[in-house]
Amino acid sequence: MRFYHLAFVGSALSAGTASAFAPLAGRSRVAPARSASSSRPSSLRMSADGGTVTLGVFGGGTVGGGIVEILTKKKEYFKQLTGKDIEVKKVCVRDASKPRDFALPEGCSLVTSYDDILDDDSIDVAVEVMGGTTDAKDVVVGALKRGKSVVTANKALIAKDLPEIEALLSTLDNDAQFRYEAAVCGGIPVIRSMQSDFVGDEIQLMSGIINGCTNFMLTAMDRDKKSYDEALSQASELGYAEADPTLDVGGFDARSKLKILMRLAYGMGVDEAEISCRGITELTKIDFEYAKTLGGTIKLLGVAERNGDGHVSAFVSPCYVTNDDPLSSVSGATNAIEVVSDNLVSSIYIGQGAGRYPTANSCVNDVVSLAKGDVTPLPFNPRTSAKFANNYESVFYLRLDYRDQVGITRQVGEVCEAHGVSIHSILQNPIAKAQESAFAIVTEKVSYGAILKVLADIEALDWCRGKPFYMPVLREDWQS
Numbered sequence: 409m410r411f412y413h414l415a416f417v418g419s420a421l422s423a424g425t426a427s428a429f430a431p432l433a434g435r436s437r438v439a440p441a442r443s444a445s446s447s448r449p450s451s452l453r454m455s456a457d458g459g460t461v462t463l464g465v466f467g468g469g470t471v472g473g474g475i476v477e478i479l480t481k482k483k484e485y486f487k488q489l490t491g492k493d494i495e496v497k498k499v500c501v502r503d504a505s506k507p508r509d510f511a512l513p514e515g516c517s518l519v520t521s522y523d524d525i526l527d528d529d530s531i532d533v534a535v536e537v538m539g540g541t542t543d544a545k546d547v548v549v550g551a552l553k554r555g556k557s558v559v560t561a562n563k564a565l566i567a568k569d570l571p572e573i574e575a576l577l578s579t580l581d582n583d584a585q586f587r588y589e590a591a592v593c594g595g596i597p598v599i600r601s602m603q604s605d606f607v608g609d610e611i612q613l614m615s616g617i618i619n620g621c622t623n624f625m626l627t628a629m630d631r632d633k634k635s636y637d638e639a640l641s642q643a644s645e646l647g648y649a650e651a652d653p654t655l656d657v658g659g660f661d662a663r664s665k666l667k668i669l670m671r672l673a674y675g676m677g678v679d680e681a682e683i684s685c686r687g688i689t690e691l692t693k694i695d696f697e698y699a700k701t702l703g704g705t706i707k708l709l710g711v712a713e714r715n716g717d718g719h720v721s722a723f724v725s726p727c728y729v730t731n732d733d734p735l736s737s738v739s740g741a742t743n744a745i746e747v748v749s750d751n752l753v754s755s756i757y758i759g760q761g762a763g764r765y766p767t768a769n770s771c772v773n774d775v776v777s778l779a780k781g782d783v784t785p786l787p788f789n790p791r792t793s794a795k796f797a798n799n800y801e802s803v804f805y806l807r808l809d810y811r812d813q814v815g816i817t818r819q820v821g822e823v824c825e826a827h828g829v830s831i832h833s834i835l836q837n838p839i840a841k842a843q844e845s846a847f848a849i850v851t852e853k854v855s856y857g858a859i860l861k862v863l864a865d866i867e868a869l870d871w872c873r874g875k876p877f878y879m880p881v882l883r884e885d886w887q888s
Contacts, residue, residue, distance in 0.1 A: 464525030474768030561590035587774035595766025616745030675792030
């Protein structure tokens with residue numbers, strides 16, 4: 409591989425990741441939808457007066473509050489822009505008595521039952537920023553079936569149930585629209601760009617930093633020389649990491665986003681479990697030292713590429729990137745995506761991938777687009793015949809921890825030769841402590857499958873301490 413936004417349902421979203429919205433005992437669940445109209449209009453259904461777009465928001469937490477604030481602050485501007493008043497009528501929350509960090513607009517009320525929004529015919533748009541994949545799915549499906557357009561920031565729901573959502577949208581005979589700009593990379597308008605800016609183009613490669621928590625941690629480990637545990641602790645203190653950071657540090661959050669981007673870029677559906685996914689938990693300071701020696705750094709990337717045979721391969725993994733690579737200087741919780749295509753060559757999107765206002769801003773943009781009458785008949789773009797290949801080619805970096813003995817490099821060479829892997833270089837820094845004895849290998853371009861076989865054979869050797877670490881090198885011309 410060549411590497412180189414209304415109805416809110418009680419939001420428990422924290423800055424960056426969605427948290428499950430647990431149902432209350434006795435809370436009203438989503439009731440069956442009423443029958444849809446007999447034809448599907450081509451623009452947003454509006455309230456009876458025709459001059460107002462009425463929203464119901466599911467979630468009154470971090471992102472939900474930001475949406476209310478932006479809509480209130482720019483109310484007059486949005487009216488001039490769209491010719492309509494955009495009003496938040498109801499915000500659905502878990503606990504209506506809990507103090508909020510935003511003011512409710514005039515005429516807006518807090519509710520605790522989903523059906524208070526879903527069964528309100530005066531509400532045109534449901535904004536879902538509550539998180540999770542259970543109640544949130546009920547809300548999204550219920551709103552669409554009732555003819556309400558949906559704006560959501562829920563990448564986990566979309567990645568998990570994309571085929572079902574797409575099938576539902578194809579059968580609706582009402583005017584409901586589905587918008588999800590905030591679901592991938594928060595405030596970066598990459599979804600809208602994928603829907604409109606590459607329609608005459610062919611995307612060959614996407615590579616991106618699409619998780620802010622891990623990029624913050626890797627920046628701290630590289631620039632500030634912090635350990636993994638120290639970087640995670642700091643990320644937690646600043647609100648970038650959840651109490652259970654597994655989705656972030658394990659790469660799973662990035663994989664969900666990559667799946668959505670692949671559907672848009674290549675018109676293909678793929679089971680998330682089929683996408684190779686490795687997080688940052690195995691990285692050590694030694695890896696950053698060797699990366700610096702090579703002239704670069706390490707980033708957790710989501711990568712998808714169209715191969716020569718027309719198949720598309722993809723993975724989430726730490727990657728070595730050179731210091732002159734556009735992605736190497738992206739630091740902190742910032743996100744960035746590079747899209748390589750036939751016509752536009754290289755397009756780079758960079759910005760805040762999470763947080764109250766970046767995420768709320770994307771949700772509001774979707775709402776304003778609906779108020780203007782913009783229509784997206786196929787929100788996930790048309791399907792194609794592209795097939796997924798669970799393999800890819802790259803230059804690889806390998807780090808091997810060892811117990812000292814004679815013949816180690818010879819045995820490594822023999823294992824690599826047996827699997828057709830050519831070694832480009834071997835690196836070893838001075839050893840200060842025996843328990844930190846390690847050396848690194850950089851291969852020539854080789855298949856991912858061959859590397860896995862090499863690693864399995866090396867791990868079985870008596871001098872190998874623990875599981876060998878590996879990562880792709882982002883671009884095969886990394887030395888140029």
